[in-house]
Amino acid sequence: MIVRILMIDDHPGMIEGYKAMLSLNKEQHNIETISAFNCEEAYNIIINPANSSAFDLVFLDYSIPEFLEQKIYNGEDLGVLIRKHLPNAKIIMLTAHFDAIRLYNVVKKIQPNGLLVKSDYKPPHLLDAFEKVLAGETYYTPIVLEKVKEPLFTKGFLDTLDREIIVLLAEGFQIKTIATKMNVSEDTIKKRKSKIKDLLGIEKGSDEDILKECRALGLL
């Protein structure tokens, strides 16, 4: 059978690697791939109505060049679009990030069928994930399974907005930039920050203290 895959990664070598690996699949599936190297290319393919059922599977990287025009900054944002425009396609997210917040956000937002942390899996695991996802199962690498259990997230203490703020703070952005990126006011960010501090048990402190605490908790 033919498996049509949309491969989104900014490293052509990586896409070649995926292809090479998939060619080794035990079911002898024919693999057809279309590649996108950044958010813009991926966006154009995804929102094209002609493609709405063109893919069985999407290999999605987390960190890829952003498409500012549509405010698409990463694979997470693309995942949301894929779920909307390509309802038949399954998603395998492959990311180098292994922090709880991002992983949890990804799981929460797009519920990928597969979630692998690069450098954390050995090549055969990629084939396992491919086959399991094709079979309708989910495949998360062990570290992911561990991280998404974080009670602060699972019990709803830190919601999506809070988590995004923490992510952007960790990426070194100032409040102004964060507000612009998230399309909310600076005041909202400030309120959220004080809520995050309360949750993390920080009385007085800077952004650094938030991040320190997050790291201590393994959220980052």
Place this chain on the structure above:
Amino acid sequence: MQNTKESRKQFEINTRNDLLKLGNKYAYEKKFYEINKIIENKAESNKDTIGNIYAKTNIGLYYFNLFSNDSAYYYFSKAEKLSLQLKGNPHICEIFQYKADLLWCQKDFSAAETTAIKSLKNSKGNNIVTYSSYLTIANALFGMNNYDKSLIYYNKALIKLEELKKLKQYNELKTQTYNYIAKVYQKKKLYQKVIEYLKINVNLIKIKKTDLITYSHVVNTIAYSKLKLNDKSSLLLFKEVEKIADSIKFVPTQVEVKTYMGEYYLIQQDKVKASTYLKDAQKLAHKNNIFEDELKILKLLEQANPNLSNFYSDRYIILNDSLQDVERATRDKFARIEFETDEITNQKEIVSKENNLLNKRIWIISVFGLLSLLVIVLWFMNKSQKAKTRELLLKQEQQKANEAIYQLMIDQQQQMEEGKNIEKQRISLELHDGVMGKLSAVRLNLYAALYKENLIENEVFSKQIDEIQEVEKEIRTIAHDLSSKLFSDNANFIGIVKELFTKIENHSQIHFTLEVSEAVNWDLINNSIKINLYRILQEALQNIEKYANAKNVCLTMSLIESNEINIVISDDGIGFDTNKKSNGIGIKNMKARIVELNGKFNIKSELHQGTEINLTIPF
């Protein structure tokens, strides 16, 4: 010194007084004139004004006695001028009196009267002058045919004379006055009264012994009245007077008595005899410039010589005219003399007026000066107040500026930090997404290739593939650490200080050590203090860089009290002599800043022993 000067002055005065006494012995002789000239010269050179007044008055009197009325008037006027210069105007009444007499002699009666009144006004207590003034006023009034009024003044003179009984000439003066009064009656044609009046008041026998001139006057008056009463006994009296006058050569009486005798013979119709006497009288009068009498005589001569009446009337007219001319000329002359002295007096008045004006001006200037001084003082006080306020405002502004600068530096530092963070983030991402991703890609491709060649079971290859994965993990950790340390270099005071070090380290061999006590909470320290501290450190580090030739610099900052920070900057450079006054601007600046912060500044250094700057700053 003072004493010799005083005694010298006294000596001069004594000499002058002796000379005056001596001169008075020769009264109105040539010698009198000469002595007074000497006194005048001495007084001029010694600036002895009193002496000068005496001398000038005496010289005036001398000329007056010689009938040299111009010169006399000149000297009197000069004496008057000098007297008016002095306080109290000494002897002014005498001088006025002499002048009045002189004017009377010149027949300038109204001027004589005025001057005599001036004398009277100034004569306080001087009875002789008062008497003389009354007499002169009376004579002047008599001259102006104001007989009734003149009588009043003669009587006043008589009353005054009663206070002068001690005077040697008392009797003569009294007789003289009676004679004047008698003459008033004579003018009023009360001839009988004249004779009786004089008979009652004058002891002729007594006066004949003491004063022949006065005696002759009185006899003359009586004789003339008798003549008018057609009493022929008058001739005997006239002859007696003529005899006396001729013997003492007293011209006025000679002229008068000869005129009277001429008149007598005219009445007796003896025109030849009358002519003889009148011609004699006329000659004498003419010779001695007694023009008034000469006129009278000429008129009588006209009567005595009807044949020659034209001749005498012509002469009368000529004389009268020339007399008027002379009179006018004399008056002009006197006026001129008066004017000259007046002018000087005027100048003096002008000077004193100017002095007054000057005094007023000085007053005005002083008042204005004081006022302006006051205004200036107030202005300065106001200004200094303003300056103080301005200084305060400036200090506040400077503090604000300092804080603003610190804020700017912090902002800059933050911007730099953000830039750095972004760069770190970029590197982290590059490693994470780029290098690591590529490695992953390599690993996958390699695995796939080896798998296809059935080499995957080969331990060497599989081990290398695992090795690549380990590298990936390492890179991941590095990237993570990089991004997680993003905020470790926070923007704060220490960061800014470190920046200072970095800048110097970039272009020198100096090695910096920074030791900051954890106890220092920089957030509690005012930004204004921090910026000043920063400037001090900057100055110190610049000095070290420029002059110290140091290899190591150590900066320690610690808390000594809960609100005092201690900063020590030490280096191992060449040091300098702290005793030298020529401390550079750098050290002065540091000290000034420390003073501004109410802190302590101490600098220790010896040649080749390095330098240590110790600061204590309260906050």
